Amino acid sequence: MAGSSFAPFSMVATTDLYTDFGRRNRIGAPNARTAAPAPGVAVGDAVGARGAAAVAAPAGEVLLRARGLAKSFRGLRALDGVDVDIRAGEIVGLLGPNGSGKSTFINVISGHFAPSGGELTLDGASIVRLPAHRIARAGVARTYQIPRPFAHLTVLENVAVTAAFGRCARSRPDALAEAMRWLRFTGLADKADASPDALNLHQRKFLELARALAAGPRLVLLDEVLCGLTPAEMDEAVALVRRIRDQGPAVLIVEHVMRAVTALADRVIVFNEGVLLAQGSAADVMRDPAVVTAYLGRGAHA
Ligand code: ADP
Numbered sequence: 001m002a003g004s005s006f007a008p009f010s011m012v013a014t015t016d017l018y019t020d021f022g023r024r025n026r027i028g029a030p031n032a033r034t035a036a037p038a039p040g041v042a043v044g045d046a047v048g049a050r051g052a053a054a055v056a057a058p059a060g061e062v063l064l065r066a067r068g069l070a071k072s073f074r075g076l077r078a079l080d081g082v083d084v085d086i087r088a089g090e091i092v093g094l095l096g097p098n099g100s101g102k103s104t105f106i107n108v109i110s111g112h113f114a115p116s117g118g119e120l121t122l123d124g125a126s127i128v129r130l131p132a133h134r135i136a137r138a139g140v141a142r143t144y145q146i147p148r149p150f151a152h153l154t155v156l157e158n159v160a161v162t163a164a165f166g167r168c169a170r171s172r173p174d175a176l177a178e179a180m181r182w183l184r185f186t187g188l189a190d191k192a193d194a195s196p197d198a199l200n201l202h203q204r205k206f207l208e209l210a211r212a213l214a215a216g217p218r219l220v221l222l223d224e225v226l227c228g229l230t231p232a233e234m235d236e237a238v239a240l241v242r243r244i245r246d247q248g249p250a251v252l253i254v255e256h257v258m259r260a261v262t263a264l265a266d267r268v269i270v271f272n273e274g275v276l277l278a279q280g281s282a283a284d285v286m287r288d289p290a291v292v293t294a295y296l297g298r299g300a301h302a
């Protein structure tokens with residue numbers, strides 16, 4: 001990809017519809033259980049598919065495998081039997097209208113919520129019944145849609161907490177040194193002694209990233225980490241996410257801004273009403289009539 005900006009968005013004919021399209025509500029969306037995946041978007045067969053503008057990643061072994069994953073909240077099926085694989089070394093973009101289950105998927109993978117059904121394995125071992133701290137230790141780190149730093153700790157201490165209790169347990173001095181490394185990586189080193197309250201939104205998002213990375217993850221789950229950034233900040237964040245993958249972890253990124261998804265994701269998966277609606281390259285998925293209908297309602301293709 002050339003320069004510091006995003007690659008040209010190649011799907012202009014349809015894509016104005018999609019810029020920030022997840023912000024639309026899903027009134028008029030079809031029942032996902034009856035929506036067939038579009039021809040050419042092979043559910044369960046997207047490995048190796050690449051977003052047109054994405055940097056190619058080596059297709060590694062399956063790291064995370066979800067099969068029939070379900071999560072209900074008092075009868076509401078937020079996840080309704082999801083089958084997804086995430087392979088080592090890839091960046092997977094997770095799209096879907098508001099309320100389609102994206103954050104719930106992250107919350108279930110990270111052990112925030114126990115699933116109501118289905119199977120979830122990391123490197124072939126079930127993580128379904130593990131509490132969040134054990135899943136973090138196993139190598140899964142996540143950010144929150146709304147940054148949640150500890151307000152009474154400094155920026156450095158916030159990162160040191162996850163460095164101390166992440167994949168490898170560390171002494172306090174080691175955790176602080178590791179935390180400093182990730183503050184440098186995210187460009188926040190000069191804020192080490194500041195309170196998180198003193199950070200602007202951009203910096204708070206990057207603090208979330210530093211906290212996730214300091215845990216030494218093999219899989220990083222990013223929930224709308226680019227949301228609210230200016231275009232220039234977003235360019236910087238996209239470059240940073242690429243550098244995260246270059247360090248080793250696979251990345252699952254929930255993101256509404258399509259130019260960012262297109263620039264980043266090797267592969268895109270789309271949820272609708274808790275169901276996996278489509279997966280494949282960003283270009284293919286965005287042309288998928290079932291995806292267009294899910295976002296825009298049944299009249300979209302009339
Ligand atoms: P997304 O991140 O795709 O916008 P969510 O995963 O947050 O969607 O939500 C999926 C559905 O589950 C929504 O209908 C939401 O209201 C519901 N939901 C999510 N979390 C909870 C919760 N803790 N309690 C009750 N309902 C929830």
Ligand code: MG
Pocket residue numbers: 102103104145
């Ligand atoms: Mg969400």
